[in-house]
Amino acid sequence: MSFTVAIDGPAAAGKGTISKGVAAHFGFAHLDTGLLYRAVGRRTLDGMEPVASARALTAEELEQGDLRTAQIAQAASKVAVIPDVRTALVGFQRAFARRPGGAVLDGRDIGTVICPRAEVKLFVTASAEVRAERRYLELNAKGADVTRDQVLADVRERDARDAERSTAPMKPAEDAILLDTSELSIEAALAQAVALVEQKRPATG
Secondary structure (H helix, E strand, O other): OOOEEEEEOOOOOOHHHHHHHHHHHHOOEEEEOHHHHHHHHHHHHOOOOHHHHHHOOOHHHHHOOOOOOHHHHHHHHHHOOOHHHHHHHHHHHHHHHOOOOOEEEEEOOHHHHHOOOOOEEEEEEOOHHHHHHHHHHHHHHOOOOOOHHHHHHHHHHHHHHHHHOOOOOOOOOOOOEEEEOOOOOHHHHHHHHHHHHHHHOOOOO
16 A cells, blocks of 8 residues: 655755654655755766756666765756756656555655645745754764855755746645744654654554
């Protein structure tokens, strides 16, 4: 039986960590759909054309260890606004979502475009300032030479690009449940997400 959990939200809101935690709790498969765009973005940094890169993408490329850099994140955000890139990646995501045993997908248009009939839709968010501080601490721990102001500007720029793109803009689905993590620990946010999924999950036994 398939059961799809769609988790959307802006960068550094905690949706990736929450998605992994929900998937682990219920034994569902997990797909960070942002990695698809990061992998395409990485190809474009190597000089490849975005749409051709998306059409030729393989699952193995999602395992590359350098997809989490700030440079690739910006490249991913830029290719994600290209309608033909998004179209090329839709089939991959939808097939994953309906695999037997349950699946959790996180991204920016899962509940609105990729899986509009998902059994559970969450929109994980937090204030831009909170998200920028989280990202700054993460980058600083990795030795990146960035300032808090630079990271906040990047977060706001990316939010605007994701929300204002013509194809599949980032926004909560009409029936999505909002989960604001601004004042929550990751443990508390995950506990809320698990409880929300549990309410929608079919009874077993």
